Amino acid sequence: MKWQGVLHKYFDYLPLEDRDNIVSLTEGNTPLIRAKNVEDVLEDDLEVYLKFEGANPTGSFKDRGMTVAVSKAVENGDRAVICASTGNTSASAAAFAAKSGLEAIVLIPEGKIAFGKLSQAMMHGANVIQVEGNFDEALELVLELSDNYPVTLVNSLNPNRIEGQKTASFEVSDFLGDAPDYHMLPVGNAGNITAYWKGYKEYYDSGVTSKLPKMTGFQAAGAAPIVDGARVENPETVATAIRIGNPASWEKAENARDESGGLIDKASDEELIEAYKVLAGKEGVFCEPASAASVAGLLKLDGTGYFEDGSTVTCTLTGHGLKDPDIAIESSEQPETVGANVDEVLGVAGL
Numbered sequence: 001m002k003w004q005g006v007l008h009k010y011f012d013y014l015p016l017e018d019r020d021n022i023v024s025l026t027e028g029n030t031p032l033i034r035a036k037n038v039e040d041v042l043e044d045d046l047e048v049y050l051k052f053e054g055a056n057p058t059g060s061f062k063d064r065g066m067t068v069a070v071s072k073a074v075e076n077g078d079r080a081v082i083c084a085s086t087g088n089t090s091a092s093a094a095a096f097a098a099k100s101g102l103e104a105i106v107l108i109p110e111g112k113i114a115f116g117k118l119s120q121a122m123m124h125g126a127n128v129i130q131v132e133g134n135f136d137e138a139l140e141l142v143l144e145l146s147d148n149y150p151v152t153l154v155n156s157l158n159p160n161r162i163e164g165q166k167t168a169s170f171e172v173s174d175f176l177g178d179a180p181d182y183h184m185l186p187v188g189n190a191g192n193i194t195a196y197w198k199g200y201k202e203y204y205d206s207g208v209t210s211k212l213p214k215m216t217g218f219q220a221a222g223a224a225p226i227v228d229g230a231r232v233e234n235p236e237t238v239a240t241a242i243r244i245g246n247p248a249s250w251e252k253a254e255n256a257r258d259e260s261g262g263l264i265d266k267a268s269d270e271e272l273i274e275a276y277k278v279l280a281g282k283e284g285v286f287c288e289p290a291s292a293a294s295v296a297g298l299l300k301l302d303g304t305g306y307f308e309d310g311s312t313v314t315c316t317l318t319g320h321g322l323k324d325p326d327i328a329i330e331s332s333e334q335p336e337t338v339g340a341n342v343d344e345v346l347g348v349a350g351l
């Protein structure tokens with residue numbers, strides 16, 4: 001059957017009452033890419049897959065949760081949605097609100113979101129409000145507003161977001177024929193690791209899969225409250241999507257880690273950028289810096305005894321590299337400029 005988005009595909013696992021209320025951009029069904037060139041540089045003998053969530057309609061996994069959150073808002077007769085965002089949530093909320101006719105209000109930390117994401121929220125007609133503060137402060141504001149005014153919160157504290165995001169784990173299991181042995185992903189506000197774990201458990205409990213993966217999350221070293229065991233007041237990292245000091249789903253992420261026998265660790269900005277470049281340069285997959293945390297974690301844990309040889313490892317790449325072109329250009333070799341003639345081009349083409 002033609003792909004119609006995650007709510008149509010996994011309707012029985014999701015909280016919507018009536019299919020007529022579905023607001024979809026045909027999200028989901030993203031590629032699961034075998035990463036042979038990454039496998040080749042590893043010491044451990046692993047089968048590595050990349051779940052490329054940048055291929056969603058607004059360029060990140062947030063669409064999986066937003067289709068459910070906005071469909072549910074329509075079902076409930078809501079008029080407006082609100083979120084705080086490091087960028088991708090606002091892009092997704094704005095797009096689904098545009099499609100549904102709801103109003104979207106998005107609060108973003110001033111100057112700290114990637115340009116691609118800001119342009120999306122603006123183009124889709126959201127009411128974009130820049131806050132002189134960081135993401136954690138913006139989240140506190142939207143919590144207070146959604147508690148006291150007629151507007152529905154669509155951050156991942158809204159359980160419908162988590163419900164939708166768990167469909168990525170269904171797709172991974174459907175594609176591989178079973179759950180992987182390890183699932184690696186970036187951790188920011190920690191909604192996604194919570195969602196994947198919920199999805200893996202539901203498939204296992206329904207008898208669709210025969211095993212559960214070890215959930216393996218990576219935070220950015222400058223924004224690693226779960227790893228360091230303390231809230232970070234001023235989180236700093238090049239990976240703006242995970243620049244979060246007080247994750248909303250902190251405990252749920254720890255549960256996913258502990259129940260699955262996995263771990264949550266951190267990677268430095270240098271390690272994130274290195275993985276980001278390996279993915280683009282050796283696998284042909286362009287993700288944003290935060291997304292590369294999963295593969296930075298894989299490279300970091302390789303050879304340490306964490307992975308059992310012969311295992312299958314899936315790494316989620318949460319968002320598309322085009323979201324943040326400034327960092328891509330900064331971390332690449334700059335192009336040479338030459339005169340418009342063959343000799344000068346030959347001089348630098350290396351033929």
Ligand SMILES: *Cc1c(COP(=O)(O)O)cnc(C)c1O
Nearest residue numbers: 088188189190191192241318319
């Ligand atoms: C939102 C986001 C994350 C963090 O996901 P959490 O659910 O907040 O842990 C990571 N990468 C990208 C690209 C994101 O948009």
